[in-house]
Amino acid sequence: MPSHQPTAGMMAVDPAYVSEQPSAASKPAPKEPVRNTKYDPKKPHITETPMTKKNWYKHVNWLNVVLILGIPLTGLIAAWWTPLYWQTAVFAVAYYFATGLGITAGYHRLWAHTSYSATTPLKIFLAAVGGGAVEGSIRWWARDHRAHHRYTDTDKDPYSVRKGLLYSHFGWMLMKQNPKRIGRTDISDLNDDFVVVWQHKHYLKVVLFMGLIFPSIACGLLWQDWLGGFIYGGILRIFFVQQATFCVNSLAHWLGDQPFDDRNSPRDHVITALVTLGEGYHNFHHEFPSDYRNAIEWHQYDPTKWSIWAWKQMGLAYDLKQFRSNEIEKGRLQQLQKKLDQKRSKLDWGVPxxxxxxxxxxxxxxxxxxxxxxxxxxxxxxxxxxxxxxxxxxxxxxxxxxxxxxxxxxxxxxxxxxxxxxxxxxxxxxxxxxxxxxxxxxxxxxxxGKDTVMSKDAHGNKIVRAGSQPTKVFDPPASANAA
Incomplete structure (x- = not known):
């Protein structure tokens, strides 16, 4: 494996690109951690130094600032003088969905969560178009995402929403991060995947070709719009697909409902789903991460799920994982009961x-x-x-x-x-x-055998269900003037 890091966001540059639990399968000796040659673990990281007026610029990841904000801004300015042909617009939208699926169906559901298996041709396709989204290599992206799931909303979460909405969106890439503070995860399976290894090794070449050169060539050869392909199909398309993906880290932890668990920040909302190609049902996803679906209802928008299902019909994907509906409904019911308990605790039920x-x-x-x-x-x-x-x-x-x-x-x-x-x-x-x-x-x-089980809510209070008040007697005895 090379010592260089996938430059950008191209996503954040990871100065300590470590494989925490290397695979022992078929290898007698453990692998040495793959690190940046310039990385010195004994040297204090800049994040361990308080930010001041004199050193604030040292805390900024200027490479990512240029790549995530600078180049898209340049593309927007250039677009003012670059005519947009309808063919280029259609291509840019289509390529936006293709590269978006490279992230959602490839980086996320296939490699980060192994929610289904893919044949080699599909893996190569997803690795290629995923590289065209310019969000880091599969290995780097999946490593951080697994840490995000394992340490959600904690200091070990690389893009915790607890640090602010903008921070979780792209602030974590614009500001330098201490690699020692990111939670440890097992990526041994990724190290054993030759497609992942190949893409990581040749990441910069994949990014340049699939991100910028390919859309320029496609638009140039087909309708002679070389510059439009570069600006609209390349730079601006990268900007929009990146911002859409970043919404999974920010908007999906801020907007919507929590039908399965409210202990952490992930939420479900149709707007986030529309923006992220179906990744907006994030509360479900954090509860059942190995499910190849994010949306489980037929009417919910999840083109990533539909694509995976279609690939299965074509023989390109298999072993699509789903949590048992019984377990899903148990989680939903428990959360409903928790909300009922919270509401019940605010009502006057009389002195126990x-x-x-x-x-x-x-x-x-x-x-x-x-x-x-x-x-x-x-x-x-x-x-x-x-x-x-x-x-x-x-x-x-x-x-x-x-x-x-x-x-x-x-x-x-x-x-x-x-x-x-x-x-x-x-x-x-x-x-x-x-x-x-x-x-x-x-x-x-x-x-x-009637009403012999006394249920209690989450606060330890007895639950009085309809008709179960102690004064409710179904076969009342005769009245008397004395007990």
Whole structure:
């Protein structure tokens, strides 16, 4: 392997291009790390020095500034005097999609995540057009991307969105990075792939030819637009495909929903998918990275997935990996439950039964006779004083149950109250009758196998599902004046 690095972004230049876990397959001796000959691991890196007004320029990766910003700006200026023929425009768009697929279907899903296998002709094609996107070699790109997945949102993530949206977009390439701080990853499989090794060894030649020379020759030979091919099919097309790819690192970690997990920043959004050839369903991707799909619904935009599937039909791709739908739905359900728990925790469910004071029956009756609006349902005492005037059934009906066991009355003896009524009643709890119906109901439920499992949310609070309030008795006993 050569000692030089893929220059640019051409993406960031990696001064310590290391294979952390070299392959031992078919090689008796471990490989030596492949490093830049000018790299001195003992010398303090510039990032370890605070940035000041005097040394700020040393922190800037000027080569990448020129390649990522300078050359595209030059192309935009040159485009002012360069006519755009429709044939060149069509070619530029088509080549944009081809080189974009080289990154999304090739660099990303094939090599970084091995989500499917490809035949040699398809590998060569993807390595070639991927090089035309000018985003570094496969080996360098996949190495950083695996670190990004392994250390998402941490200091070891080479383009963590926690450092800012612009930083994750391209700031990490415009500013120098300390290679010692990037998380370690295993790229032994890439070192054993002859296409990856060949592209890495001849990366600059691949970039120059596929990035600039090929579009110039194609437009020049076919309709005599050599300059247009160079400007529009080359420079500007590279700029747009790079910015689209960079959105996977930035926009996909900032815009959208998190249907599978919200512990880290990846998000799903159709806008990001449109910009990135289907890579916008990023929350799904970070949860199930070895799935060859990003979009799992038929209506979601994922041309990369469709291309891989089409290549399979042509015999060019095989072993397309998919996570079991059972596991995917489990993740989706768990995240939904987490959101429900968060919303549930903000609602008033009444004082938990175990925190209520225990009252003797005589004490309950005595307080009700002395003007306190207390009513007992299923052994739970409720203070309905402020609700009597608002009772939909009228004051007389609710007053008739004060100081009594109104379990049967509340559960169908007079009126079978709704789930909403049980929920509202729970917010009025003030005590529990000693040995009252609350105890008998739970004993009976246990004996009959009803509601014997008490679920708790993520905060440890009991989950009260529809119809499962302790005051809900499906076969109410007869009312009595005493417990």
């Amino acid at each position: 039964l175990e925190q209520l004071p225990v009252m003797e029956w005589d004490e309950y009756v005595d307080q009700a006779k002395n003007g306190r609006g207390l009513i007992a349902v299923a052994g739970v005492v409720h203070d309905v004083t402020d609700f009597i005037a608002d009772h939909p059934g009228g004051k007389a009906m609710i007053k008739s149950g004060l100081g009594k066991d109104a379990t049967a009355m509340f559960n169908g003896g007079v009126y079978l109250h709704s789930n909403a009524a049980h929920n509202l009643l729970s917010t009025m709890r003030v005590g529990i009758i000693r040995g009252g119906m609350e105890v008998e109901i739970w004993k009976r439920a246990h004996a009959e």
